[in-house]
Amino acid sequence: MIEGSADAEEIGQTLGVSGARTKTTLANPERDLAVRRVLIVELLLNLLVAAAKGIYGLMTGSLTITADALHSSVDAGANILGIFVLKHSAESPDPKHPYGHRKFEVLGAVALGLAIGTVGVNLALHAARALSSGGEAPTTELLGVAVIVGTLIVNLFVATYEARKARQLQSQYLAADAAHTASDVLVTIAVLVSYGASHVGIAWADGVGALLVALVILKVAWEVISTNLSVLVDVAQGDVKRIEAIVLAVPGVEDCHRIRSHGTPNAIIIDLHAHADGDLTLRDSHEIAHQIEEALYQDDPRIADVTVHMEPVGDPAEQL
Numbered sequence: 001m002i003e004g005s006a007d008a009e010e011i012g013q014t015l016g017v018s019g020a021r022t023k024t025t026l027a028n029p030e031r032d033l034a035v036r037r038v039l040i041v042e043l044l045l046n047l048l049v050a051a052a053k054g055i056y057g058l059m060t061g062s063l064t065i066t067a068d069a070l071h072s073s074v075d076a077g078a079n080i081l082g083i084f085v086l087k088h089s090a091e092s093p094d095p096k097h098p099y100g101h102r103k104f105e106v107l108g109a110v111a112l113g114l115a116i117g118t119v120g121v122n123l124a125l126h127a128a129r130a131l132s133s134g135g136e137a138p139t140t141e142l143l144g145v146a147v148i149v150g151t152l153i154v155n156l157f158v159a160t161y162e163a164r165k166a167r168q169l170q171s172q173y174l175a176a177d178a179a180h181t182a183s184d185v186l187v188t189i190a191v192l193v194s195y196g197a198s199h200v201g202i203a204w205a206d207g208v209g210a211l212l213v214a215l216v217i218l219k220v221a222w223e224v225i226s227t228n229l230s231v232l233v234d235v236a237q238g239d240v241k242r243i244e245a246i247v248l249a250v251p252g253v254e255d256c257h258r259i260r261s262h263g264t265p266n267a268i269i270i271d272l273h274a275h276a277d278g279d280l281t282l283r284d285s286h287e288i289a290h291q292i293e294e295a296l297y298q299d300d301p302r303i304a305d306v307t308v309h310m311e312p313v314g315d316p317a318e319q320l
Helices: 006-014 029-060 063-089 103-133 142-169 172-199 204-232 240-248 282-299
Strands: 255-264 267-276 303-312
Touching (some): 029 063, 103 172, 103 204, 103 255, 142 172, 172 204, 240 255, 240 267, 240 282, 255 303, 267 282, 282 303
Parallel strands (some): 267 303
Antiparallel strands (some): 255 267
16 A cells, blocks of 8 residues: 555545445436426426516516516426436436436536526527617506515525525536526516616616626526536546545555546546556455445445456556
């Protein structure tokens, strides 16, 4: 074992490498079913919010409220997309997809980001045309305030509930949708301010409010797309230093290198090379590799698969 590896020594003392395997799997139907149930609840609430804002926006001619209704409609569409995508991501590995279908969820999150961005661009163009053409302030009344405040309360509940479930279930799609839903809270506040300005006769406030809504939507779209694209292009998911320390704590391991990881944040796939005494039998080397796998699985339940390539001490280290 490499001298001076304090992390390896500490892990070796606290982490057992025997016992039941506590890893995740490349297919997790129970977890994906729980995520779909969250999305169904979200869908019903988003349809209610979109209908309330849409009907009132059309009745009064408020561009900002109509835009916010469109934003909520995209939320509902995102929920439907998520239910469909997660049905496929829950499928078990097969010959064409030996690492499972987890990235369908990530791909769905990217599609959601693109859809959000499209809405933001269209809304920004519509708001710009409204500002350039001028016009009278839309009709405002107490019912409109009630609609906006009511949807704000619903959005606060939805954003909190979905963010908590995203963390609990380690779902990229729920996290992306939670970010989108959280933006609804800011959007609705902007709508409320714009509505108040329109009430006192400031005609341009409605267009400015819609433009601010569009900017928030575009920001959310970028965050969702950039976060999930990193998974699709196989950005490393594991902590190399932590993995190295765990491997070096396994009896019989003298060195390790070429530690690589990919997959999704809740289903990490690792492969690595480990050095051991070259005079060991194949059976003994295999046992060391098995203990390395077990140690990694026990350290982090998000790890779904580990491949260990055993090499004799003295072999030159291969590059990534």
